[in-house]
Amino acid sequence: MRLPRFAVAAVLAATLLAQGPRADAQTPQKLRFQASFPSSSMIFDNLKFWAERVKAMSGGRLEIEVAPAGTIVPAFEVLDAVHKKVIDGGHTAAAYWVGKQRAATLFGPAPGGPFGMDMVDYMGWLHDGGGLELYRELYQDQLKRDVVPLPLTSVANQVLGWFKRPVSSWEDLKGRKCRETGITAELFSKSGMSPVNMPGGEIVPAGERGVIECGEWVGPAEDMKIGFQTVWKHYYMPSTHEPATVLELLINAEVWKGLKPDLQEIIKTATWEATFRSQTITNKLNAEALKELREKHGVKIERTPDDILRKTLEAWDQIAKDEAEKNPFFKKVHESQRAYASQIVPARRFVIPPYEAGANYYWPEKN
Incomplete structure (x- = not known):
């Protein structure tokens, strides 16, 4: 027997209600990050780009508010603020923590590369040479800070x-x-x-x-x-x-574990894009800046x-x-x-x- 149109519509409506709200109608998950860098810096611009890419790739399900140095905590207190969950994450530099563990400098920026490595080589060591595992060991075991580190932003070879x-x-x-x-x-x-x-x-x-x-x-x-x-x-x-300066993104470990797996992968992918984009843009802007400076x-x-x-x-x-x-x-x-x-x-x-x-x-x- 063929159902009347109104009956078909009623069945469809009931099915949709049973399924719950559509994904695109979900309330976005919001996180708050702070940088160790001023708002006038290109580094902070890259953090904003990264946050925009995360929002776009997640279809608006994850929104990250970013603030420059000093907005919530001083520049050199970002690590502890992320650990204590004063902020959900931060954009900073591992070299700032050498007073806590001298090995921090080996995770960027390190003198000599190290060993002659450039930015591409360093990223290769992190992702294919066991570097990321050691990076996590630095924070979790050595510094006793409950954070997840990811490389973010290349500022190219630093000048004297x-x-x-x-x-x-x-x-x-x-x-x-x-x-x-x-x-x-x-x-x-x-x-x-x-x-x-x-x-x-x-x-x-x-x-x-x-x-x-x-x-x-x-x-x-x-x-x-x-x-x-x-x-x-x-x-x-x-x-x-x-010579191979790559900065870092720190995320509170509890916050990280609370993210769905696909959102974690989106964050990782966005760090890759933002890091290599920052390198290519820096090359172009450096050339323009040298001309203007002269x-x-x-x-x-x-x-x-x-x-x-x-x-x-x-x-x-x-x-x-x-x-x-x-x-x-x-x-x-x-x-x-x-x-x-x-x-x-x-x-x-x-x-x-x-x-x-x-x-x-x-x-x-x-x-």
Whole structure:
């Protein structure tokens, strides 16, 4: 017997009600994250992009509110705030936690790569060389912080920095009061430099007041956005102190476990996209910034003396050697990186032509 139309409609309505509300009508899950970086930084822009991608890929089921440094907690308290669930997550740098465990610097940014690795090599070690497991061990077992770490945001090779006066050699760094953080501060202190630790948003004001006479942050585009060019005019690059800088996303472990598996995968996928996007965008913006710094702001773009590049690595190797002798976890991570780099770095050097080969042929440097 054929049912009347109204009966068919009633059956359909009852079926839909029994199934509950549609997925797209669900109330979105909302999380709150804070960065260790100022709102004026490109790093914070990338965090916002990441949050937008998570929302888009989840169909609006997961919304992440992001705030810059100092909004909820100070920049260097993000880790503890995530652990205590003051915030659900944070965007920060592992190197900020070297005072808690020196091995933190090996998870970015680490001097020398380490072992000559660039950003792609470092990401390979994390995902295919056992790095992520060691990363989780750093926080869960060593630092006793209940957080889940994921790599997020590449800021490319960091430059040596900005100076009030020209720099001619490693020894010429002696006595200069410069903004440096983490292991990098200890490294450059070997030259006789007097490092001063401070968040990124405080560097330019400190330079204006004469508290410091030099400092480093990231690279041309990021530095210009913060305003280094208004204080100093001598800008030195490249550097070997942070050649593969990848920052981190920290998520409270309880919050992470409370996310559905597909949302966890969306977050992971979005970190990949945002990290590699930040690298490509940084390359383009750095090129534009260098032109503007020269032509509009009168900044002198100068090449870092070779002995600084070499002695930076020598100083780091000694620091790492000394630390590995007394810190089993540092040694464990460092040896893992060495094993991975020993395969990848020499092979890439053999397979891939030097960047200068094409760059110098098509774009020879002007004297």
